[in-house]
Amino acid sequence: MNTYAVLWTYTADAEKVARHKDSHMQYIKSLAAGGAIVEGGAWRDGSGALIIFRASDREQIRATWTPIHSRPKA
Numbered sequence: 001m002n003t004y005a006v007l008w009t010y011t012a013d014a015e016k017v018a019r020h021k022d023s024h025m026q027y028i029k030s031l032a033a034g035g036a037i038v039e040g041g042a043w044r045d046g047s048g049a050l051i052i053f054r055a056s057d058r059e060q061i062r063a064t065w066t067p068i069h070s071r072p073k074a
Contacts (some may be wrong), residue, residue: 001054003038009048017046036064038070 010017028051031037040051055061 001056004053004058005056006051006053006061006065007048008051010046014046031064036061 012049028040029033032040033045036053036055038054040049042049053061053064
């Protein structure tokens with residue numbers, strides 16, 4: 001397994017970020033519980049985050065990470 005640092009930039013739409021925050025954090029926690037995410041955290045200014053993934057390659061990260069707007073609605 002390899003370790004990858006992913007720099008994530010959030011949308012500037014604060015309302016949209018707030019609306020999706022809870023489901024986003026549930027998704028992040030599920031990836032961490034499964035071992036795909038080692039560590040991570042948002043920037044203090046709320047503009048994005050650093051996420052440390054453990055994966056065999058970049059394609060595995062792409063296959064694992066589903067942007068919030070692409071996830072099935074519950």
